[in-house]
């Protein structure tokens with residue numbers, strides 16, 4: 001049992017100074033702010049509780065709950081700085097991405113994913129949703145353990161010290177029934193049933209959850225009903241994620257192949273529900289927005305990736321007003337900084353509408369913490385509260401970026417960056433301190449160097 005005295009912390013009902021939190025077995029067992037400490041009733045309640053000689057570890061700075069990164073492809077980290085200068089579209093970028101996908105083997109993937117997840121922890125991320133489709137060997141043959149690559153991701157998260165939800169992704173077609181080609185043969189299981197059988201055998205230790213995903217409606221067979229019904233059964237009681245309407249071409253293809261928008265196709269087969277996360281949700285019509293809202297679905301916005309790929313800006317405010325729940329992802333990992341993703345949601349809306357003030361800072365922090373964790377199947381994480389998993393992310397408020405910004409939610413959303421994180425605690429363990437950055441940089445350099453040297 002350890003007690004920490006947080007100089008300033010974001011509790012569910014707002015900021016408090018001099019907050020004492022006690023952690024036992026990875027969870028908060030007590031959270032005492034100055035008000036409750038001097039509240040007679042709270043004092044009476046506390047009388048029976050043994051306090052460990054009054055010693056606590058002081059944590060200076062601004063402390064927030066752990067951040068959840070709801071959409072990541074770890075191996076895309078090897079593309080950072082190498083594809084941004086290119087011309088073309090999402091589709092030409094995809095060819096460069098496939099070049100990395102073709103090279104990776106389990107050893108190289110473990111090294112790359114571990115270093116990438118370490119970079120996430122250094123950015124205050126305590127849980128990652130890894131959208132995993134790189135399943136099989138280079139020619140499409142399954143590994144001896146057909147879940148070897150999924151197990152690699154689980155192990156990488158263990159070494160890096162964060163929780164993971166493996167969103168094992170169904171990929172059957174190169175586009176509306178066409179056979180997978182090139183690197184895509186590594187993604188495909190042949191049938192939904194074979195996918196479900198394989199994923200059911202992937203073991204999840206304590207820091208992991210295994211859940212399902214559909215790459216996109218593009219990757220469904222020509223007659224998708226059977227596949228979608230099977231997925232709906234899977235999605236009933238666990239997280240289900242899907243890339244949705246990231247591209248206009250995806251909408252056009254779905255209308256031509258199925259006579260429905262991607263959103264309505266999923267809705268028609270019972271795949272939109274409170275455990276569904278629609279990733280991107282960029283090009284939606286009014287009815288799509290209403291469907292996602294009435295289902296209370298999550299949406300995962302990934303603004304730094306969407307801007308890098310020239311995808312467009314999704315209707316975040318309208319989705320939220322309709323009832324959908326916003327979360328945030330680093331997706332291609334061209335940037336790993338959920339502070340930047342938070343402010344991008346608001347700033348992108350400003351560019352589209354030519355007006356300011358669509359999102360409250362507190363709501364963007366909620367998207368990056370509690371809502372994000374819930375969409376990954378961890379409803380007991382993302383808040384500094386009794387019973388929650390003990391994640392604490394502390395920001396330095398004296399850096400050139402953060403100094404003089406008020407040390408509140410607007411500092412978090414509009415001033416801070418990943419580089420201002422000075423420590424990350426995950427389930428009571430101090431996983432990252434600011435002087436670990438140098439070693440993480442070296443690990444990334446080594447891992448990515450090997451990918452491109454092959």
Ligand SMILES: [Zn+2]
Nearest residue numbers: 073131243331
């Ligand atoms: Zn993605």
